[in-house]
Amino acid sequence: MKNYDLTEQSILKLPADTEIVVETKDLQVFYGTNHAMHDASLQFPRYSITALIGASGSGKSTYLRSINRMNDGIARVEGQIMYRDLNLNSKDVDVYQMRRRIGMVFQRPNPFAKSIYENIAFPLREMGIKNKQEIRATVEKSLKQAALWDEVKDDLKRSALSLSGGQQQRLCIARALAMSPDILLLDEPASALDPISSAKLELTLQELKKDYTIIIVTHSMQQASRLSDYTAFFHMGHVIEFDRTQKIFTNPTTRITEDYISGNFG
Ligand SMILES: Nc1ncnc2c1ncn2[C@@H]1O[C@H](COP(=O)(O)OP(=O)(O)OP(=O)(O)O)[C@@H](O)[C@H]1O
Numbered sequence: 001m002k003n004y005d006l007t008e009q010s011i012l013k014l015p016a017d018t019e020i021v022v023e024t025k026d027l028q029v030f031y032g033t034n035h036a037m038h039d040a041s042l043q044f045p046r047y048s049i050t051a052l053i054g055a056s057g058s059g060k061s062t063y064l065r066s067i068n069r070m071n072d073g074i075a076r077v078e079g080q081i082m083y084r085d086l087n088l089n090s091k092d093v094d095v096y097q098m099r100r101r102i103g104m105v106f107q108r109p110n111p112f113a114k115s116i117y118e119n120i121a122f123p124l125r126e127m128g129i130k131n132k133q134e135i136r137a138t139v140e141k142s143l144k145q146a147a148l149w150d151e152v153k154d155d156l157k158r159s160a161l162s163l164s165g166g167q168q169q170r171l172c173i174a175r176a177l178a179m180s181p182d183i184l185l186l187d188e189p190a191s192a193l194d195p196i197s198s199a200k201l202e203l204t205l206q207e208l209k210k211d212y213t214i215i216i217v218t219h220s221m222q223q224a225s226r227l228s229d230y231t232a233f234f235h236m237g238h239v240i241e242f243d244r245t246q247k248i249f250t251n252p253t254t255r256i257t258e259d260y261i262s263g264n265f266g
Pocket residue numbers: 031034036054055056057058059060061062063074
């Protein structure tokens with residue numbers, strides 16, 4: 001690995017009138033003595049997709065998981081995670097309520113071993129929604145938003161585990177959407193999918209960004225460049241560059257990002 005200057009950084013300053021939904025300020029993450037994330041300060045504009053890219057172990061998942069406090073009990077997190085006016089990195093935050101607003105989808109689809117319908121209806125009932133019509137309407141709406149409705153509408157009683165990987169992943173997105181989130185965090189959601197399912201998932205995300213703010217970790221630079229409006233490049237626990245995706249992929253500012261994008265890394 002070349003010796004890069006990790007203080008060489010270029011973070012786009014967004015126009016003052018940009019509506020920011022989430023912002024981290026000097027985010028630090030420690031796994032025991034391993035200082036895995038250093039001073040990460042990033043802003044995420046409403047109705048946009050931001051891709052987090054970087055080599056394995058650069059801290060992308062660590063950063064993403066910190067946003068909705070998935071690192072609680074695993075790592076020590078310092079700094080601010082501002083969700084609008086609320087600092088999520090504070091003891092007073094009701095983590096379960098917060099996660100409804102900031103949904104997460106993981107690398108491997110993880111539907112419940114229940115029917116397609118129940119995968120969405122069950123969490124709604126857990127939330128206290130009892131009205132059957134309301135539940136049915138939300139099931140239908142979120143499956144439509146996740147572009148799965150047409151494929152499953154004739155047999156919602158079927159086990160979710162009998163769906164293909166790509167369908168399961170869209171069901172997990174539908175389950176998150178049923179909670180009426182503001183933000184969707186996706187940690188390499190297409191990495192276990194075949195190219196056709198992956199392309200379908202990308203189309204779904206493009207549609208969803210009209211209503212949600214999306215932050216996605218991806219190993220695929222093609223996917224980042226096709227899908228996202230903004231890209232953040234991570235290296236060894238540092239955010240090196242954040243900019244419009246087109247700028248990052250055509251004319252990055254830092255040498256580290258340029259080497260990574262052009263495959264001259266290491
Ligand atoms: N649960 C954990 N316990 C201890 N250390 C961890 C844990 N998760 C991640 N780390 C460490 O934090 C650093 C960043 O890892 P992280 O998984 O965030 O990177 P990444 O960029 O998402 O990698 P990948 O692309 O391989 O998923 C690595 O040094 C890793 O070993």
